[in-house]
Amino acid sequence: MKTIKYMLAAAFSLAMASTYAAEANDAGSASQIKYQKASAPKPAAKTQSKTQKKAKAETAEQQAPQEQSSVTTSCQVKFDEFQDNRSNKQTVGTNAIRSLSPTGLEVWLKDAEADIWLGKVKNSSGKVVTVKPKLERLYAYAQSMNLHGVMAISVDYFVEGQLIETRKYRGFGSTGNTWNAESEYYEALSYAAHDALPKVLKDINSLCEKVKS
Amino acid sequence: MKSTLISIAAVAILLQGCAVGQQRTFLSQAERENIKRVELYNLVIQDEVRPAVEISNVSGAMGGGLIPALIDSSINKGRSVSAQDIIEPLYLATDSLDYRALLAKEVNTSTSSIYTLKEKKDLAEARLLSDPELKEKIKQLSDGEYLLYISSFYGLMENSKSFNSETVAMVFKKPAASASTARPKPIYFNRLNYVSGPVGNGGADSIALWAKNNGEAFTKTLNESAYETAQQLKYDLQNSMEFECGKNVSAEVFGFNGVKMKNASVLVEQKSERAIVRNIGNGALYSIPGTPEAAKSATKKCKSNG
Numbered sequence: 086m087k088t089i090k091y092m093l094a095a096a097f098s099l100a101m102a103s104t105y106a107a108e109a110n111d112a113g114s115a116s117q118i119k120y121q122k123a124s125a126p127k128p129a130a131k132t133q134s135k136t137q138k139k140a141k142a143e144t145a146e147q148q149a150p151q152e153q154s155s156v157t158t159s160c161q162v163k164f165d166e167f168q169d170n171r172s173n174k175q176t177v178g179t180n181a182i183r184s185l186s187p188t189g190l191e192v193w194l195k196d197a198e199a200d201i202w203l204g205k206v207k208n209s210s211g212k213v214v215t216v217k218p219k220l221e222r223l224y225a226y227a228q229s230m231n232l233h234g235v236m237a238i239s240v241d242y243f244v245e246g247q248l249i250e251t252r253k254y255r256g257f258g259s260t261g262n263t264w265n266a267e268s269e270y271y272e273a274l275s276y277a278a279h280d281a282l283p284k285v286l287k288d289i290n291s292l293c294e295k296v297k298s
Numbered sequence: 299m300k301s302t303l304i305s306i307a308a309v310a311i312l313l314q315g316c317a318v319g320q321q322r323t324f325l326s327q328a329e330r331e332n333i334k335r336v337e338l339y340n341l342v343i344q345d346e347v348r349p350a351v352e353i354s355n356v357s358g359a360m361g362g363g364l365i366p367a368l369i370d371s372s373i374n375k376g377r378s379v380s381a382q383d384i385i386e387p388l389y390l391a392t393d394s395l396d397y398r399a400l401l402a403k404e405v406n407t408s409t410s411s412i413y414t415l416k417e418k419k420d421l422a423e424a425r426l427l428s429d430p431e432l433k434e435k436i437k438q439l440s441d442g443e444y445l446l447y448i449s450s451f452y453g454l455m456e457n458s459k460s461f462n463s464e465t466v467a468m469v470f471k472k473p474a475a476s477a478s479t480a481r482p483k484p485i486y487f488n489r490l491n492y493v494s495g496p497v498g499n500g501g502a503d504s505i506a507l508w509a510k511n512n513g514e515a516f517t518k519t520l521n522e523s524a525y526e527t528a529q530q531l532k533y534d535l536q537n538s539m540e541f542e543c544g545k546n547v548s549a550e551v552f553g554f555n556g557v558k559m560k561n562a563s564v565l566v567e568q569k570s571e572r573a574i575v576r577n578i579g580n581g582a583l584y585s586i587p588g589t590p591e592a593a594k595s596a597t598k599k600c601k602s603n604g
Contacts, residue, residue, distance in 0.1 A: 229374035
């Protein structure tokens with residue numbers, strides 16, 4: 086009986102997979118990338134078998150989004166909008182059937198910035214620090230049965246209008262490949278943003294202290 | 299949850315189907331003479347090098363099953379996160395390095411020495427053509443024009459000690475007006491591979507050496523990979539020999555899942571620091587470091603096809 090259930094479920098899965106493949110083959114349609122907030126917790130599995138727990142022990146970092154805590158600085162921080170500096174602006178990878186060339190990346194970047202940076206910094210009356218972020222790379226790929234997202238950014242830090250320093254940051258996020266759907270690849274990219282952007286917040290404090298006098 | 303597990307397994311099975319190696323289809327002498335003008339589609343999907351990840355295969359060891367597949371998935375996710383941390387110094391040292399530019403330069407040079415290229419692009423393409431787009435491209439070829447479609451993948455292997463690239467190359471000709479609407483079969487197909495020599499003791503030690511002096515060793519290797527790939531392509535497009543009359547050798551290359559294995563091969567060319575060999579099983583070409591060891595017994599006789 087159990088075997089029949091598995092076979093039925095497998096047949097259903099294959100049917101669904103072919104539906105996604107058919108959608109992906111429709112070259113005319115461009116998918117839309119939608120940002121997933123870092124504060125939205127991922128539903129956790131209710132129960133775990135011993136083997137699952139053992140496997141998790143080797144998993145260095147699960148990619149469940151974390152709530153970002155706010156940062157109090159000794160300066161006034163302003164965030165510019167992202168500049169798209171990627172050498173490949175056409176795609177963010179492929180799902181093996183077609184390229185991932187989503188629309189809405191500008192909005193995605195603004196949403197990520199609003200979610201992780203804006204409103205998270207408590208300013209004081211010190212010097213004005215302007216953060217000018219540049220998107221250097223953004224892509225997702227499949228490996229084993231996982232989907233990985235990579236985000237690489239560089240940030241120019243200006244103090245009172247003068248460029249003080251440029252720093253580079255990278256973020257990495259993963260999710261399970263359930264349907265090989267484009268939205269799942271974009272989910273991995275959101276997780277990559279959740280990993281990359283908070284690193285800037287950590288640096289702002291030390292920079293503000295450095296330029297305080 | 300159960301249906302999710304099953305669907306993961308189903309997709310994995312579908313993807314595994316793609317990994318089955320295809321036999322080389324060489325160009326006949328008649329076809330070689332027909333090719334005058336070529337449209338080149340040089341595809342490199344990756345924006346940068348992939349880190350070395352030793353893929354867990356609990357599922358294989360246990361004879362399959364959903365729980366082992368889930369264990370693999372979880373372990374591999376963790377290993378990928380660790381691999382990204384380890385490779386970061388290399389990314390930071392070589393962030394302006396673009397394999398698309400390196401490969402485009404070498405392939406443009408090698409192919410334009412034997413054909414008239416319709417267009418030369420400074421960068422390889424990033425966009426995978428969908429099946430309908432590829433069919434349309436082939437359909438739009440003018441008389442005497444052929445499509446040379448190459449697609450390359452590259453990454454670090456063997457705990458970051460080695461660099462490996464693989465290029466799948468195909469030539470399509472315009473189908474007759476009466477031909478079926480199915481995707482035309484390539485008149486040429488092969489896999490062209492490059493394996494670097496080992497660097498360091500693996501892991502962070504190898505990454506530090508690859509990244510040293512603004513990624514000097516890594517940049518040199520990527521340049522060599524692009525050059526060797528372009529030269530293999532030129533050689534293979536000009537030869538209608540099924541197997542060269544070279545020495546039978548045993549070549550150490552990377553197989554499926556990044557595992558190092560020894561392939562029965564024919565020596566095509568021995569250079570001072572590298573060798574070009576052809577896999578006896580599927581006809582794929584490999585540029586490997588050093589001198590391959592001689593095979594214990596001759597397994598294939600050379601065969602010429604006119």
